Amino acid sequence: MTDVQEIDGAVKEGRRERKRRQTRERIEAAALALFLEHGFDGATIEDITEAADVSKRSFFDYFPSKEEVVFAWQDSFADELADAVAAQPKDASIVAVIEGALTSALLAAMADPQSLAIGALIHDTPVLSARHQLKYAKLETKLTDALYARSGGGEGELLRLRLLSAIVVSTVRIGGERWNERPQDLSLQEFAQDLFRELWATLADLGSLVEQRSSRR
Amino acid sequence: MTDVQEIDGAVKEGRRERKRRQTRERIEAAALALFLEHGFDGATIEDITEAADVSKRSFFDYFPSKEEVVFAWQDSFADELADAVAAQPKDASIVAVIEGALTSALLAAMADPQSLAIGALIHDTPVLSARHQLKYAKLETKLTDALYARSGGGEGELLRLRLLSAIVVSTVRIGGERWNERPQDLSLQEFAQDLFRELWATLADLGSLVEQRSSRR
DNA sequence: ATTAATTATTGCACTAAACGCAAAAATACA
DNA sequence: TGTATTTTTGCGTTTAGTGCAATAATTAAT
Numbered sequence: 001m002t003d004v005q006e007i008d009g010a011v012k013e014g015r016r017e018r019k020r021r022q023t024r025e026r027i028e029a030a031a032l033a034l035f036l037e038h039g040f041d042g043a044t045i046e047d048i049t050e051a052a053d054v055s056k057r058s059f060f061d062y063f064p065s066k067e068e069v070v071f072a073w074q075d076s077f078a079d080e081l082a083d084a085v086a087a088q089p090k091d092a093s094i095v096a097v098i099e100g101a102l103t104s105a106l107l108a109a110m111a112d113p114q115s116l117a118i119g120a121l122i123h124d125t126p127v128l129s130a131r132h133q134l135k136y137a138k139l140e141t142k143l144t145d146a147l148y149a150r151s152g153g154g155e156g157e158l159l160r161l162r163l164l165s166a167i168v169v170s171t172v173r174i175g176g177e178r179w180n181e182r183p184q185d186l187s188l189q190e191f192a193q194d195l196f197r198e199l200w201a202t203l204a205d206l207g208s209l210v211e212q213r214s215s216r217r
Numbered sequence: 218m219t220d221v222q223e224i225d226g227a228v229k230e231g232r233r234e235r236k237r238r239q240t241r242e243r244i245e246a247a248a249l250a251l252f253l254e255h256g257f258d259g260a261t262i263e264d265i266t267e268a269a270d271v272s273k274r275s276f277f278d279y280f281p282s283k284e285e286v287v288f289a290w291q292d293s294f295a296d297e298l299a300d301a302v303a304a305q306p307k308d309a310s311i312v313a314v315i316e317g318a319l320t321s322a323l324l325a326a327m328a329d330p331q332s333l334a335i336g337a338l339i340h341d342t343p344v345l346s347a348r349h350q351l352k353y354a355k356l357e358t359k360l361t362d363a364l365y366a367r368s369g370g371g372e373g374e375l376l377r378l379r380l381l382s383a384i385v386v387s388t389v390r391i392g393g394e395r396w397n398e399r400p401q402d403l404s405l406q407e408f409a410q411d412l413f414r415e416l417w418a419t420l421a422d423l424g425s426l427v428e429q430r431s432s433r434r
Numbered sequence: 435a436t437t438a439a440t441t442a443t444t445g446c447a448c449t450a451a452a453c454g455c456a457a458a459a460a461t462a463c464a
Numbered sequence: 465t466g467t468a469t470t471t472t473t474g475c476g477t478t479t480a481g482t483g484c485a486a487t488a489a490t491t492a493a494t
Binding site: 093094095096126129130131133134136137159160162163164166167170171173174178198199200201202203204205206207208209210211212213214 | 390395
Binding site: 435436437438439440441442443444445446447448449450451452453454455456457458459460461462463464 | 465466467468469470471472473474475476477478479480481482483484485486487488489490491492493494
């Protein structure tokens with residue numbers, strides 16, 4: 001008789017997969033702990049592999065670089081956001097879609113209590129900051145794709161959706177920065193509400209400013 | 218008799234400063250040429266220093282890292298933009314200020330014929346892409362500061378200006394990507410005009426969308 | 435259970451980036 | 465000319481990251 005097999009249509013993880021996942025988690029945990037204690041540059045890969053009890057060489061079998069360990073935990077955010085966009089009611093306006101999807105994705109992502117400490121680590125490690133910005137760029141393209149797939153307009157729509165995505169992602173980024181800086185007297189949910197309120201208000205103001213301008217011509 | 222001295226209040230560069238500048242330029246030119254020929258990773262610092270005829274160690278006396286050579290040439294853009302913002306007429310609307318300042322700063326920056334090739338280099342070198350995003354982040358804060366200094370509103374204005382800056386910088390970034398991708402049948406000036414027209418139109422649309430939404434409540 | 439095929443882990447050697455330090459060379463100045 | 469200052473260099477060291485081949489663990493087949 002073979003080991004473990006399908007149960008509900010999906011293949012269950014055997015010893016191999018399980019061990020691999022455990023090792024990966026061990027490395028990740030050791031790395032984050034050391035980074036938070038000694039800073040990103042203050043912890044070498046050897047320190048990490050020693051703490052996780054694997055060879056230095058194996059580290060690179062699990063993560064392509066030292067930086068990636070830091071960002072691995074939030075790799076799924078963009079996909080979750082895209083799913084949340086697709087899950088919004090079909091007749092909702094684009095504004096409502098964004099606010100709904102973003103809020104739910106954000107609440108899910110910020111559930112991790114470590115996220116604040118990691119945010120601080122990223123904030124004061126230049127190379128991590130740079131890498132972090134890339135995340136936002138990817139998030140932006142994913143969001144654009146999700147919105148485009150939704151309201152399947154023509155190609156002319158693409159630039160606008162791209163701009164809209166950029167605006168939304170920027171809002172998230174700026175909101176994140178504020179959230180990390182300020183003493184939080186608000187719940188995350190309230191915070192997100194306020195942030196979006198401010199965003200929509202700003203857009204409304206800008207919109208009317210622009211209207212004035214073009215009508216004056 | 219001493220060497221060279223003041224002429225119009227400013228100290229002129231002596232042999233030392235001149236040589237240092239020349240060496241810096243030599244390294245920069247050699248590096249860019251090699252990067253464009255063999256890719257960023259395909260050219261080692263030794264290759265560069267050999268071509269520039271300086272010791273490997275000296276490289277780091279001029280540039281803190283290999284990456285910085287690529288970005289050194291555009292270090293001044295953010296400052297030029299800030300200056301351009303300050304130089305706009307006092308009574309201009311914020312929309313006009315941004316369009317005017319951005320256009321003039323962009324035209325100046327894109328004058329360098331190498332900028333396109335460098336853009337391509339950055340585009341397909343992940344570590345450079347990441348670093349490049351940081352540039353936009355810095356640009357954003359500088360723009361926010363410049364706008365804030367201009368229309369010296371209260372602190373409540375800050376978040377809005379930050380959002381606006383983010384929107385504008387995103388527009389520039391997306392525009393830059395388009396500019397690099399597409400075959401350019403337009404002059405940069407026309408291109409910038411079209412881009413801003415699209416931005417303002419998008420903002421106007423969004424603005425009215427948001428108005429509808431909040432009035433429906 | 436034994437064996438064969440996969441896959442994971444490791445050790446070792448190697449390249450290249452980046453830093454510290456002190457000697458040597460170039461430059462400025464008196 | 466001589467002396468102080470700054471620049472350049474050489475050398476050694478650390479660390480990230482890769483390639484490769486040997487070894488160990490796991491799975492699958494007989």
